[in-house]
Amino acid sequence: MVSIDNFGISFNETKILEDITFDVKAGEIVTILGASGCGKTTILRSIAGLQKEHEGYICIGDVCVSSKEIYKKDREVGYIFQDYALFPHLNVEENIAFALFKLSKSEKTKRVNELLEQFNLTEHKTKQIHQLSGGQQQRVAIARALANNPKILLLDEPFSNLDAMLRYKTKIWLKDIIKQLNLSAILVTHDKKEALSISDKIGIINDKKLIQFDSAKNIFDKPANLYVANFLCEINKLPNIYLKTLNLEIQENKVCIVKIDKCKLSKEKNDFLVEILDISFCGDYYELIVQLKQSKDTLLIKMNNIEDFKISDFVYLHINKQDLMIIDK
Numbered sequence: 290m291v292s293i294d295n296f297g298i299s300f301n302e303t304k305i306l307e308d309i310t311f312d313v314k315a316g317e318i319v320t321i322l323g324a325s326g327c328g329k330t331t332i333l334r335s336i337a338g339l340q341k342e343h344e345g346y347i348c349i350g351d352v353c354v355s356s357k358e359i360y361k362k363d364r365e366v367g368y369i370f371q372d373y374a375l376f377p378h379l380n381v382e383e384n385i386a387f388a389l390f391k392l393s394k395s396e397k398t399k400r401v402n403e404l405l406e407q408f409n410l411t412e413h414k415t416k417q418i419h420q421l422s423g424g425q426q427q428r429v430a431i432a433r434a435l436a437n438n439p440k441i442l443l444l445d446e447p448f449s450n451l452d453a454m455l456r457y458k459t460k461i462w463l464k465d466i467i468k469q470l471n472l473s474a475i476l477v478t479h480d481k482k483e484a485l486s487i488s489d490k491i492g493i494i495n496d497k498k499l500i501q502f503d504s505a506k507n508i509f510d511k512p513a514n515l516y517v518a519n520f521l522c523e524i525n526k527l528p529n530i531y532l533k534t535l536n537l538e539i540q541e542n543k544v545c546i547v548k549i550d551k552c553k554l555s556k557e558k559n560d561f562l563v564e565i566l567d568i569s570f571c572g573d574y575y576e577l578i579v580q581l582k583q584s585k586d587t588l589l590i591k592m593n594n595i596e597d598f599k600i601s602d603f604v605y606l607h608i609n610k611q612d613l614m615i616i617d618k
């Protein structure tokens with residue numbers, strides 16, 4: 290297990306992160322999500338011991354490895370970097386062996402062979418890195434990160450260099466390895482769909498803080514605030530006129546949202562007449578932009594079937610009351 294407690298960091302006297310607290314249990318995958326530059330990689334680097342100066346504590350198991358008072362360089366951490374950071378002048382087996390400098394020659398050979406076998410790399414062991422495909426390079430990076438049997442696995446955008454199918458397969462494969470080896474894994478990605486599908490828990494960072502940390506399902510179903518909802522889900526913020534018509538009163542600091550696939554259009558009459566401003570074909574669904582006749586507010590709608598609707602048609606907007614969510618601004 291890895292515990293991050295009250296973690297904070299500044300660069301050149303500018304605070305980047307503060308009060309970050311979360312745990313990753315053995316066998317658990319946690320994904321850190323947030324806008325570019327919010328500090329995701331900095332968290333991974335600090336856990337790996339590559340970023341020495343920070344506030345708070347990082348503990349691996351029962352041992353505090355990082356605080357103002359203690360700094361333990363030797364941590365049981367494997368790190369898969371975004372660009373894999375493989376050594377171009379070393380071949381596959383040498384790249385993997387590099388992590389095993391503490392072992393004797395015979396122990397090293399034994400472990401490298403085990404890893405080559407486990408990661409299906411034996412036939413490529415003497416190849417240079419540039420002679421490998423993206424997926425093979427990634428397997429070398431994973432083998433190297435796991436060579437010393439770490440307890441913690443850190444993954445920075447591990448799938449970004451792979452095509453869609455390989456990305457999907459690798460995600461399942463990596464998830465299995467993490468569960469089998471009972472690792473605590475922390476992953477950084479920009480891909481929200483990937484985060485939802487691979488993670489046991491997701492942490493969202495905004496404005497230096499961890500604003501929500503929960504299971505993927507809970508975050509998706511109950512985003513803590515408008516930032517999380519906008520970041521992870523596709524939503525509409527419902528305009529005041531909509532709420533007024535429904536006699537729905539909400540506090541000043543709250544907003545009412547609805548997911549775009551929960552908004553339906555039909556010719557069946559109700560209070561919410563809308564004009565269809567645009568229809569986009571998106572493969573297996575359509576996206577429509579509609580404008581409320583009463584207020585000129587626009588909403589985005591996702592529908593599988595648009596019947597015979599056309600741009601400039603006037604139709605009615607239907608949203609079930611149970612699909613409305615009232616959350617913090």
Ligand SMILES: Nc1ncnc2c1ncn2[C@@H]1O[C@H](COP(=O)(O)OP(=O)(O)OP(=O)(O)O)[C@@H](O)[C@H]1O
Pocket residue numbers: 300301305323324325326327328329330331332
């Ligand atoms: N060693 C450093 N010295 C100064 N500033 C740094 C240093 N490392 C990171 N930063 C700054 O800290 C902020 C967070 O960087 P970080 O790489 O952790 O962000 P990120 O969320 O991983 O970004 P991205 O999603 O774009 O990879 C950025 O503004 C970055 O410029």
